[in-house]
Structures are given as structure tokens and as C-alpha cells.
Amino acid sequence: MSSPRWIADPLLRVDRLTMRFGGLVAVNDVSFAVGRGDITALIGPNGAGKTTLFNCLTGFYKPTVGRIAFSQKGLQDEGRIEALTATARRFSRDGGEDLFLLERMPDYEIARKAKVARTFQNIRLFPGMSALENLIIAQHVALTPASGYGLFGLFGLPIYRRAEEKAVAKAEDWLKRIGLRARANDPAGELPYGDQRRLEIARAMCADPCLLCLDEPAAGLNNAESADLARLLHDIRDRDGVSLLLIEHDMSVVMAISDHIVVLDYGQKIADGAPAEVREDPAVIAAYLGVEEEEEAAAEAELEQGARR
Amino acid sequence: MTAPQPLLARAFREAGLAALIVAGLSFPIISYRAEPDFNNNLTLQPRWPLFFIFCAIGFALRFLLTLWSARPKAARPVEAPKAPAKRPWLAPLGLAALIAYPLLMPILLGPQAALKWVDTFGVQILLYVLLGWGLNIAVGLAGLLDLGYAAFYAVGAYAYALLAPATGLSFWALLPVSGLLAALWGFCIGFPVLRLRGDYLAIVTLAFAEIVRIVLVNWDVVTHGEQGLFGFPPITFFGIPFIGGPRGFAAHFGLHFAAVHKLIFLYFVVLALALVANAVSIRLRRLPLGRAWEALREDEIACRALGLDTANIKLTAFALGAFFAGVAGCLFALRQGVVSPSSFTFNESATILAIVVLGGRGSQWGVALAAMLIVGASELLRELDFLKLIFGPNFDPAQYRMLLVGLAMVAMMNFRPRGIVSARQPTVTLPAVERQA
Numbered sequence: 001m002s003s004p005r006w007i008a009d010p011l012l013r014v015d016r017l018t019m020r021f022g023g024l025v026a027v028n029d030v031s032f033a034v035g036r037g038d039i040t041a042l043i044g045p046n047g048a049g050k051t052t053l054f055n056c057l058t059g060f061y062k063p064t065v066g067r068i069a070f071s072q073k074g075l076q077d078e079g080r081i082e083a084l085t086a087t088a089r090r091f092s093r094d095g096g097e098d099l100f101l102l103e104r105m106p107d108y109e110i111a112r113k114a115k116v117a118r119t120f121q122n123i124r125l126f127p128g129m130s131a132l133e134n135l136i137i138a139q140h141v142a143l144t145p146a147s148g149y150g151l152f153g154l155f156g157l158p159i160y161r162r163a164e165e166k167a168v169a170k171a172e173d174w175l176k177r178i179g180l181r182a183r184a185n186d187p188a189g190e191l192p193y194g195d196q197r198r199l200e201i202a203r204a205m206c207a208d209p210c211l212l213c214l215d216e217p218a219a220g221l222n223n224a225e226s227a228d229l230a231r232l233l234h235d236i237r238d239r240d241g242v243s244l245l246l247i248e249h250d251m252s253v254v255m256a257i258s259d260h261i262v263v264l265d266y267g268q269k270i271a272d273g274a275p276a277e278v279r280e281d282p283a284v285i286a287a288y289l290g291v292e293e294e295e296e297a298a299a300e301a302e303l304e305q306g307a308r309r
Numbered sequence: 310m311t312a313p314q315p316l317l318a319r320a321f322r323e324a325g326l327a328a329l330i331v332a333g334l335s336f337p338i339i340s341y342r343a344e345p346d347f348n349n350n351l352t353l354q355p356r357w358p359l360f361f362i363f364c365a366i367g368f369a370l371r372f373l374l375t376l377w378s379a380r381p382k383a384a385r386p387v388e389a390p391k392a393p394a395k396r397p398w399l400a401p402l403g404l405a406a407l408i409a410y411p412l413l414m415p416i417l418l419g420p421q422a423a424l425k426w427v428d429t430f431g432v433q434i435l436l437y438v439l440l441g442w443g444l445n446i447a448v449g450l451a452g453l454l455d456l457g458y459a460a461f462y463a464v465g466a467y468a469y470a471l472l473a474p475a476t477g478l479s480f481w482a483l484l485p486v487s488g489l490l491a492a493l494w495g496f497c498i499g500f501p502v503l504r505l506r507g508d509y510l511a512i513v514t515l516a517f518a519e520i521v522r523i524v525l526v527n528w529d530v531v532t533h534g535e536q537g538l539f540g541f542p543p544i545t546f547f548g549i550p551f552i553g554g555p556r557g558f559a560a561h562f563g564l565h566f567a568a569v570h571k572l573i574f575l576y577f578v579v580l581a582l583a584l585v586a587n588a589v590s591i592r593l594r595r596l597p598l599g600r601a602w603e604a605l606r607e608d609e610i611a612c613r614a615l616g617l618d619t620a621n622i623k624l625t626a627f628a629l630g631a632f633f634a635g636v637a638g639c640l641f642a643l644r645q646g647v648v649s650p651s652s653f654t655f656n657e658s659a660t661i662l663a664i665v666v667l668g669g670r671g672s673q674w675g676v677a678l679a680a681m682l683i684v685g686a687s688e689l690l691r692e693l694d695f696l697k698l699i700f701g702p703n704f705d706p707a708q709y710r711m712l713l714v715g716l717a718m719v720a721m722m723n724f725r726p727r728g729i730v731s732a733r734q735p736t737v738t739l740p741a742v743e744r745q746a
Contacts (some may be wrong), residue, residue, distance in 0.1 A: 058614065112616030120614070126607035129600075130735040137604045141616045143597045153596040154589065160596075164737075172739055184739040207615050 004274065005035030006260050010075045011243050012057070012116075012211060017066030017103075019052050019267075026052040027063070028267040034211070034260075036074055039237055039244045041254045044264035045287070050247045051121060053264070054215055057245075058118045059107035068102040070114050072210040075099075112141050117209035119200045121216045121247075127189025131180055131199055134188050135171035136164075138206035143167055174202040178232065194225040198232065205236060212236065214246040218253045226250060230257045255279065263287075316379055324372035331367030335360055407580060411573045420567035427572045429688050432644050435579040436637050437684045441664040441676040442586050443633025448662065449670035450599065451626035452606025454511040457498075457518025458661050461491040461631035463525060463653035465638020470538040470648045471531065480544055484582075484639050491635025492628040494521075499627035503620050506609070518658055525650040537649025544575055544643045572644075579640050586633050587673055593629075595736045602626050603671070603736075660684075667721055669728025678729050687714050 010033035019027040027049040034040045042050050055061040057068060069081050084092050084099055091100040091113065100114040110116050126134050136143075146163030147153035153160040175181045178198040183191060188199060197217060204212055217233070218226045230253055236242050248254045254261065254275070261278040263271040265287040271278050278284055340360045341353045411431055414423040440462065447453045465487040472483055498517045502510050525532045532538065545551065551558045551571035558574075559566035593599040601622045604612050612619050642648045664683055668675030690710035697704050725731065 060610070060613075107613045108616050108618050111614055112618075118614050120611070124608050124611040124614070126604050126611065128607055128733060129603060130738070132737060132739055133600060133603075133735055136737060137597075137600050137612075137617075138615050140597050140601055140604075147597050149598075154592050156592075168737060168739070175739075181739075182742050185735055185741070187733075203615070 004260065005038050006033045006040070007035075009036045010034060011036040011071065012245070013069045013075050013081075014053075014057070015067040015069070017053070017056060017068065018064050019049070019056055019061060020064045026267050027056065027264075030066075030264065030267070030269045032262045032269060032272055033075075034243060034245050036243055037237065037241065038259040039233060039246070039257050040260045040262065041258035042245065042247045042262050042264065043249075043251075043254055047266075048264040049267040050264055051215060052267075054118065054213055054247060057102060058116060058213060059102065059105055059110040063103050066103060070100045070102050070116065070211070071098060072115065073098070111207060111209075115208060115210040116213060117204035117207045117211075118213040119197075119204050119215055119217065121219065123193075123196050123200050125188040125196055125200055125203070128187055130185050131175060131188050131191065132168070132171050132184040134199060134203050135174055135206045136167050138203045139167045139170065139208075141207065171206060174206055177235070178202050194221050194228075197221065197225075198229070201232065201236075205240065205242070209242055211243050211245060214244065216247050216249060218248060218250045221250075226253050229253070233257055316376070320372050320375040320379075323375050324368045327371035328364045328368035332360075332364050335363045339363060404584075408577075411576045415567070415569050415573075420565075420569045423569050424572065427569055427576055428644070430685060431576045432572060432579055432640075433688070434681055434684050435576065435583055436641055436644070437661065437664060437680040438677050439579065439583045439586055439637045439640075440634060440661045441668065441680050442583070442590055442673065443630045443637065444661050444665050445630075445668075445671065445673070445676050446590065446593075446602070446633070447626050447630035448665050449672070449676070450594065450606065451602040451623065453623060453626060454507060455514045455627075455630070456511045456655075456658055456662065457514035457516070457521075458630070458634055459653040459655070459657035460498075460518035460521040461495055461634035462638040462641065462657065463521055463648075463650070464491040464494050464631075465635030466642040466648040466652070467525065467532065467538070467638075468635065469639040469642045470541045473541045479548070480542075480639075480643065484636060487639035488632040488635040491638065492632040495627040495629075495631025496624055499624040503623055515655070515658075518653075518655065522650050522653055525653070532650075535650060537647050537651075539647035541642070543646065544571060544578070546574055575640070575644055582636055582640070586636075590673060598622070598625060600736060663718065667718065667728055669730040671733060672728065672730035675728050675730030682717070683714060686717070687711070 012034040013031075014033070015031050017027055017030045018025065030049075030053065042053065044050050052061065056063040056066075067085060069075055075081065080092070080099060084101060089101075090104040090109070091098060093099075098114075100110075102110055102114060102116070105114065111118075126137065129137070143163055147160045148157070172181065172184070175184050178195075178201070180191070180195055180199060180202075183195070188196065191199060197220075201212075201214065201217065204214075214233075218229055221229060233244060233246075234257060237244055246258075258275055261271070261273065261275055262269060263278060263281075263284050270287055271281045271284045273281075339356060342356055343351045344354050346352050411427045414426045414431075417423075418426065440458070443461075444455060444458045447455045447458075468487040468490045469480075469483050472478065472486065473480070476483075478486075498514065502513045505513060526534055528534075543551065546558045549558050549561055550556065551568075551574070553566040554560065557566060558564075558570055564570070594603070601612065601617050602625075604615075604617065605619060605622050605626075609619055612622070641652070645652070660683065664679045665676055667683065668677070668679030687710045690713060691707045693706040696706045721729075
């Protein structure tokens with residue numbers, strides 16, 4: 001059996017990451033890799049440190065210790081990572097291959113330069129603005145130079161008008177893909193919950209990411225919506241070639257769509273592998289789903305059910 | 310209909326309670342008045358009739374309110390929100406009225422009587438419209454609550470008052486300089502408050518405005534303290550001064566000299582600049598920068614997750630808002646002929662903020678209307694001399710104007726809490742399509 005993608009061709013690698021808040025160790029010495037073109041799921045019970053880890057990856061927290069290396073082209077060149085780590089720089093662009101150390105970069109730079117986009121557990125759309133505008137703001141980084149930092153746009157030059165038309169076309173395309181074309185001009189805050197979730201994913205995709213991080217994308221969705229979501233995520237991976245990293249509670253979603261699962265408990269990694277391996281892991285069953293026998297049985301049943309989907 | 314008996318009983322009970330509250334409140338302040346007698350000793354003058362009148366008013370108002378709010382309400386049919394009616398004639402018509410106004414006033418009232426109408430109701434209101442549009446960028450679009458906007462206004466006014474005599478440059482050259490200096494200060498205040506939002510930001514901007522004002526009061530050598538600066542060059546018609554005599558504007562164009570000419574010209578300058586400011590605001594709203602401002606107001610964290618550099622976005626909002634205030638300050642100096650710190654107190658900031666909030670945050674039309682209402686209406690109250698016929702010769706309506714403005718604000722916040730124009734127009738739309746089943 002060939003080695004799995006997250007070992008053979010990783011795009012993101014977390015090395016010995018620790019995040020402390022005062023005396024509380026939220027993430028403790030966690031290492032894992034995300035394979036290029038994989039859907040990787042980060043699971044664990046409440047308070048396991050999943051969202052903290054996410055916030056470290058996307059720059060919203062500065063990790064206490066550890067390294068997060070990211071490259072769109074893959075991370076095979078160990079020497080180059082070490083060389084960059086030894087310097088004080090945040091990223092290197094020599095040789096046409098970008099290499100980023102995310103723990104050194106501020107949040108907006110991670111989205112802008114490293115092209116890691118994210119969504120939030122509690123949806124963070126721009127509620128007063130229309131669905132279309134939400135998707136156009138996501139293209140801000142690409143549109144700003146075309147607007148001449150405001151100047152070309154201020155005088156209505158065609159160079160900006162063309163750029164904006166392209167942005168609108170892209171947004172319209174995404175609205176069609178998530179089935180919200182008819183509600184393009186409605187304020188995002190007035191959409192139903194499931195639509196808001198999909199719109200947030202589309203908005204992150206409009207920022208042209210290489211890695212899309214989703215924090216509980218299926219939270220609060222019904223079964224039909226969850227199935228839709230799974231289709232959308234597969235579609236993003238296959239058609240857009242974007243790797244996905246997601247936090248998820250819904251086991252049926254996790255088992256059905258992920259290629260790779262990392263399990264956290266009390267801030268520590270307790271399992272890491274393909275869904276089939278993780279499902280069998282007794283430590284996961286005990287830690288993630290509780291140790292009492294009844295619960296364990298119920299949990300196993302749920303896992304089984306998820307596997308069958 | 311509900312049975313009338315319990316309703317009436319309830320109305321009486323609530324009205325009685327209200328009357329009691331009024332009695333409790335007004336007893337210490339109305340029932341006696343301390344007045345000095347001939348020996349300058351204070352004596353208490355009982356005013357019981359007035360006290361009872363107040364109680365009766367409280368009773369009657371509450372009684373009527375209870376009856377009115379219990380009236381049967383017709384079920385209002387749920388209507389689909391109507392698309393805002395397009396009124397393409399509104400903007401040109403308004404513009405024509407604005408241009409005709411200062412020209413008609415002297416014809417209708419004579420050049421002397423028109424002074425007040427062109428100055429107070431023309432130039433002053435337009436200045437507040439300009440200020441409102443400037444503050445609208447920071448408060449309305451970017452959602453940065455700025456309580457110290459008058460500081461930038463002051464910077465603009467002092468920049469002109471100090472630089473015009475010192476450099477000998479004309480008003481046209483110093484106008485952008487005033488704006489840029491104010492923008493620079495906007496930038497400076499923007500830096501330390503980058504991490505702040507909401508209440509905290511408001512407090513810091515409030516403090517900043519006080520610092521600016523106190524520096525202006527105390528830096529005697531430069532600013533002449535409370536006395537202020539005056540005697541700086543007035544506005545000229547592209548180099549031709551507005552003075553009597555052969556070299557003046559009137560003689561040049563074969564008119565009789567009148568002080569109102571200068572104000573009419575100033576009016577058109579302010580109008581032109583306000584229109585430019587409006588055009589820039591409207592354009593910017595449709596550009597990445599303007600959309601980023603609105604996104605910042607909606608959710609700062611989401612902005613950062615999308616790669617928007619929120620520090621830059623905040624700084625540009627502060628700086629551009631301040632630029633407008635600087636330009637307005639320069640025009641204010643020209644209108645007033647004197648600048649002193651007392652023109653740039655917190656009251657000024659509060660008035661401009663009230664204009665923006667009352668107008669509807671982010672709405673250009675709303676802000677312009679609110680400026681007319683707040684500034685115009687409160688000035689208009691000074692003119693209501695006929696009220697003396699009703700309330701006696703000692704009645705001075707001007708003393709009640711702030712009270713009435715306050716009442717108007719309370720009423721607005723009750724009935725239109727999001728301002729006069731509260732509907733937000735999207736900056737870009739897609740053509741509507743049929744909704745698939």
C-alpha cells in the first residue's frame with residue numbers, strides 16, 4: 001500500500017503546536033499534516049481545542065510554540081522549510097514556489113498571500129449587505145489593484161469596469177452553484193440558515209483559496225441540507241482543486257466525505273488516519289464518545305451508520 | 310370592541326398615577342420660586358396654580374394616550390416590500406432649487422434682508438451637509454463611532470486662518486491644504502485607535518477633540534487663545550475682492566455693491582464642494598474601498614478572514630472623513646471671518662453626529678435632509694416672533710429651540726429608529742430571475 005497523501009504530498013504541516021491561555025493548555029503539542037487534494041476532518045469532543053487550532057492556522061491566535069508550514073506546491077523540500085524557519089522571515093518566494101510559515105503571519109496576510117480561507121462556527125456574513133456583495137467583497141484583494149487603489153474606479157476608467165464585471169460574473173457563478181442566484185440582491189442576513197452556511201462557503205471560495213478551512217459547516221443543518229453540503233464540498237475539491245480542512249461534529253458527514261481524520265481530545269492528538277482506521281480506534285471511541293457502555297454502543301452504532309453511507 | 314367600562318377605569322387609574330408622578334417631579338421645581346426682594350433677600354413665591362396646571366396636563370395626556378393606544382387596530386395586510394419608487398426628476402429639481410435659492414432671495418427680499426437667508430439658511434446648512442457627508446464615511450459606512458469630528462473641522466479652519474496671512478496663498482490653494490492637514494490628523498488619531506471599536510473608540514475620539522480644543526485655547530502665541538484669529542484674507546472672486554469702490558466685484562460687473570454678493574459666491578463654492586463630496590462618496594461606495602468600509606461595519610473578523618487589511622481600511626475612512634471636515638473648516642473660516650475655539654466644542658461634534666444618525670447612517674439623501682431639519686429648523690425658531698402674540702411679549706422662542714430639537718430627536722428615534730432614510734441600496738445588483746421551485 002502506497003503511503004497516504006498526507007504523508008506523500010502534504011500542503012500544510014503542523015509541527016508540535018501548543019497554544020496556552022494563561023494556565024490553560026488548549027492545544028498541546030499537536031502535529032499533523034493535510035494532504036493536497038484531500039478532505040481532512042478535525043474531530044473531537046467539545047473543548048478538545050479544534051477551534052483553537054483552527055484559529056492558530058488562520059492567524060487569529062498566535063500559537064505559543066510550534067510551526068505551521070504551508071505551501072501550495074507541497075512541502076517535500078524539508079531543507080527549505082528548515083532554512084526559512086532559521087530566518088526571521090514569514091514566507092519565501094524564491095524559485096517560484098511559495099512557502100509560508102503561518103504562525104508568523106497576521107490573519108489577513110494568511111488569507112491574502114498564503115490563500116488559506118476560512119468560515120466560522122457562528123456564521124459571519126456581512127448581514128446587511130446583499131448576497132452578491134458578500135461574494136464581491138471576498139474578491140477585494142484581486143479588485144483593489146484593478147481599481148487603481150480607488151483612483152481608476154473614482155474616474156470610472158474601463159480597466160476597473162472590466163475587472164468588476166469579471167468579479168460579478170464569478171460571484172454569479174458561485175450563487176448558481178449554491179442555488180442562491182434568485183436571492184442575489186437580498187440582504188445576506190435575511191437568508192435561511194442553511195443558505196447562509198452555503199453562502200459563507202461560497203464567499204470563502206471567491207477569495208481564491210488553495211486551502212479552505214470550514215469550522216463546523218454542517219452545524220444546524222438538517223439531513224437533506226447535510227447531503228447537499230457533502231456534495232458541495234466534494235465538488236469544491238474535485239472541480240476547483242481546493243484542499244479542505246474541516247471541523248465537524250456530525251459523524252455521518254465526517255465519515256462520508258473525509259479522506260483523512262485527525263482526532264483531538266483535551267488538546268492532544270489521539271488518532272490520525274483514514275476514516276476506517278480511526279473508526280476502529282478504541283481510544284477514539286472512548287475519548288470522543290464517552291466511556292460508559294451504553295453510550296459506547298450507541299456511538300459505535302452511529303459510526304457504523306456513517307460508514308455505510 | 311372591548312367593554313368601555315374597564316377601559317375607562319384603567320385610563321383613569323393610569324392617568325391618576327401619571328398625575329402623581331408629575332406632582333412629585335414638579336413639586337420641588339415649580340410650586341415655589343425663589344426671587345430676590347428689594348433688599349436682595351430671597352423670598353419664596355408660591356406658584357400653586359402653575360403646579361396644578363402641570364399635573365392636569367400630565368393627567369390629560371396619559372388619559373388620552375391610554376384611550377388612543379387601546380383603539381381597535383385594523384389588521385394591516387402584509388405587503389411585499391415595495392421597490393423604492395424611482396424619482397429621476399428629484400435630483401435635478403433639487404439642484405435647480407439650490408442654485409436658484411441664493412439668486413432669488415435678494416430679488417425677493419432686497420439685498421440687506423437676504424443676507425440672513427443666504428448666510429444662515431444657505432451657507433450654514435450646506436456646511437453642515439458637507440460635514441454630515443464627511444462624518445457619514447466614518448460613522449455611516451465604516452461604522453467607526455467618532456465623537457470628536459469637530460476637531461478636524463477646527464484643524465481645517467485654523468489651517469486657513471493661520472496659513473493665509475503667513476503664506477499669502479489664495480483661498481483656492483489653501484482649500485486642499487486645509488483638507489489634507491485635517492486628513493493627516495485623521496490619520497494620526499486613526500493609528501492609536503486601530504484596535505478599538507464602538508464605545509471605546511467613541512471615548513478616545515471624544516478625548517482627542519478636547520485635546521485639540523484645549524491646545525487651541527492655550528497655545529496663545531499661535532492661536533491667540535479664546536480670542537481666536539481674525540483679519541485673515543476674506544474670500545475673493547478669483548482674485549477680485551468683494552469690496553465697494555472701483556476695484557471691487559460689484560464695480561467689475563456693473564452691479565450696486567452689496568454685502569450679499571460675497572455670501573452668494575461663498576454659497577456656490579460650498580454647494581460645488583458639497584456636490585463633489587457627494588459624488589466622491591457615491592462613487593467610493595461602489596468601489597472595493599467603499600465596500601470594504603461597509604464590510605468593516607458589518608463584521609471586522611470576517612473582513613480579516615477574507616484578506617482585507619482592516620487597519621488600512623479604518624485609516625482611509627478616518628482620513629477621508631477628516632478631509633471633508635478640513636475643507637468645511639476652511640469654508641467656515643471664510644464665512645465667519647473669525648475662528649475661535651468656542652466654535653469647535655463637543656456640541657459641534659454632537660450636532661454633526663445627530664445629523665448623521667437622524668438622516669440614516671450611510672444615506673446621502675437622509676443626511677442632507679437631516680442637516681436641513683436640525684440646523685434649519687432650530688434657526689427657524691429664532692424667527693417665530695409671532696408666537697409672542699400668543700404667549701406674551703416676554704416669550705422668546707429661541708430659548709425653546711434646543712428643547713424642541715430634543716423632542717424632535719426623541720420622536721424620530723421612536724418612529725424611525727434607523728433614521729429618515731433607513732433602506733440600504735445594494736452597491737451592485739444582478740437582474741432578477743424567476744425563483745426555481
